Amino acid sequence: MTCITASRLLRLRVETAGLDGHTTANSLLDLNDYREIAYETRMKWMDAISALFLGGNKQDNATCVRNFDLVLKTDGTIKTLADHCPEPALGEDQLGVYPAKYRIPEAILEHTGPVEDRAKRVELFALGCILFQLISGDAIFPDLGNDKDKEIQQRYVDGFFPAGVWELDKTMRILACWSPDFAKEVAEVVESRHHRGYSFAKIASQFG
8 A cells, every 4th residue: 555654845825926926935835825926827827837836847757746846937837947858766555745725635536546657646636726826716625724635635535625626618628637436437427318408516515
């Protein structure tokens, strides 16, 4: 069994411009409302971060969970301060762990295949959480502080997705990161009932 015991860096800071023209960078997890940031800018960040997570540098080590330190800039680009596998490498029975709001529960990983697949799922789940924040403009579980690890993890285990995910225009993209099998099931239901005039929100309510 693979344990997720080693801490991993996943830090995203949003660069914002003040009235005096100077810029500051605040943690994405510390922001509760991103709607003041233009949607087009957030979509650019989404595409850049997705490309980094899905096609970034694995240093020929498919079993590693990478550290990420990113600054999301006001022009829609991202500055990568870290995107690498840590040293020394972990053993095959260990994986890195991200902050709780970006972390896939270990109970889910237990049903995943080899360690290479588990490492992918750890990063993919975190990407889904980031995409939710950027697309929705909302925080993840704003009623829970960043120090409520057990409570946050239990919500994921129980299948309680962040509120509002079903109303987004890129719901399937987020679900595919959180749970590829579940996203496939939802997609099949949507496809089979689309011709009957079912709305996506109505179909999705069956899974909420």
